[in-house]
Amino acid sequence: MKIATWNVNSLKVRLQHVIDWLGESKVDALCLQELKLTDDKYPRAELEAHGYRSWFAGQKTYNGVAILVRDGLDVDDVTVVRNIPGFEDLQQRVIAATVGGVRLVSAYFPNGQAPGTEKFAYKLAWLDAMHDWLAQEMQQYPKLALLGDYNIAPEDRDVHDPKAWEGQNLVSPEERAQFERLIALGFVDSYRQFEQPEKTFTWWDYRMFAFRRNAGLRIDHILLSPELAPSLVSCEIDKVPRKWEQPSDHTPVIADLNLAA
Numbered sequence: 001m002k003i004a005t006w007n008v009n010s011l012k013v014r015l016q017h018v019i020d021w022l023g024e025s026k027v028d029a030l031c032l033q034e035l036k037l038t039d040d041k042y043p044r045a046e047l048e049a050h051g052y053r054s055w056f057a058g059q060k061t062y063n064g065v066a067i068l069v070r071d072g073l074d075v076d077d078v079t080v081v082r083n084i085p086g087f088e089d090l091q092q093r094v095i096a097a098t099v100g101g102v103r104l105v106s107a108y109f110p111n112g113q114a115p116g117t118e119k120f121a122y123k124l125a126w127l128d129a130m131h132d133w134l135a136q137e138m139q140q141y142p143k144l145a146l147l148g149d150y151n152i153a154p155e156d157r158d159v160h161d162p163k164a165w166e167g168q169n170l171v172s173p174e175e176r177a178q179f180e181r182l183i184a185l186g187f188v189d190s191y192r193q194f195e196q197p198e199k200t201f202t203w204w205d206y207r208m209f210a211f212r213r214n215a216g217l218r219i220d221h222i223l224l225s226p227e228l229a230p231s232l233v234s235c236e237i238d239k240v241p242r243k244w245e246q247p248s249d250h251t252p253v254i255a256d257l258n259l260a261a
Contacts, residue, residue, distance in 0.1 A: 005147035007250035031106030035064025087129035103141030107148035158218035186226035190235035
C-alpha cells in the first residue's frame with residue numbers, strides 16, 4: 001500500500017494538481033491538509049470520477065483535512081473520527097479512517113505563530129491532546145500511520161539554515177520535544193529509516209525565491225506505529241509538484257508499505 005501526505009494550501013486552487021498527481025503517483029491513500037473550503041464545497045464528485053473516495057472535515061478559509069482512498073480498498077465508515085476526541089476545538093485539523101486494515105490519521109498541526117503567543121500555547125495544548133489520543137488509538141489500532149503537516153522540523157538537518165531559525169517557531173525546543181514524545185510512543189519517522197539526500201525539505205516559503213534557493217524545512221511527516229513500521233519499504237519526498245504553476249508551498253511525502261511482509 002502506498003500512502004502519502006500533502007498540504008495543498010487550498011484544494012479549490014490545487015484540485016487539478018491533486019488529480020494529476022494521483023494519476024501519476026498511483027498512491028492508494030492520500031492525506032490532505034489545508035483544504036480551505038467547507039464540506040459543501042468539497043469536490044467529491046470530481047475525485048470519485050478519477051477513482052478516489054473521500055472522507056473529509058472542511059472549514060471556510062482555513063484548515064481542513066481529508067483522506068482520499070483509491071477505489072477497491074476497504075474503508076470502515078463506522079470508525080471515521082473527526083478532530084481529537086475530548087479536545088474542544090473549532091478548527092478542523094484531524095480526520096482518521098481505517099483503510100485496508102491500516103489506521104490512517106491525516107493531521108494539520110497548528111502553526112503556533114511564535115513562542116510566547118496565545119497561538120503557541122494552543123499548539124502545545126493541541127499537541128498534548130494529540131499525544132494522549134494517539135496513545136489510546138494505537139491500542140485499538142496497532143497498525144497506525146500519522147500523516148500530515150506537523151509544522152515541526154524535528155532536527156537541525158531538517159532546516160536549511162539552523163542558525164537563522166534558532167529559537168523560532170517550527171524549530172523551538174518545546175515543539176521538538178513534542179515530536180520526540182510521539183517517537184517515545186514507538187512511532188518511527190518513515191523518511192529517516194533510509195539514507196536520504198542532504199538538504200531535502202517539504203516546505204519552501206513563496207517569498208525570497210526560497211524554492212529556487214532550496215531554503216526550506218522538512219515539516220511534513222509520516223510516522224508509523226511499532227507494528228506497522230516493519231512493513232515500510234521506502235519513503236520519499238516528491239518535489240515535482242512544487243515546480244508546477246501556482247503550486248502549494250508544500251510538496252508530497254510518500255511511504256510504500258508491504259502489508260504482506
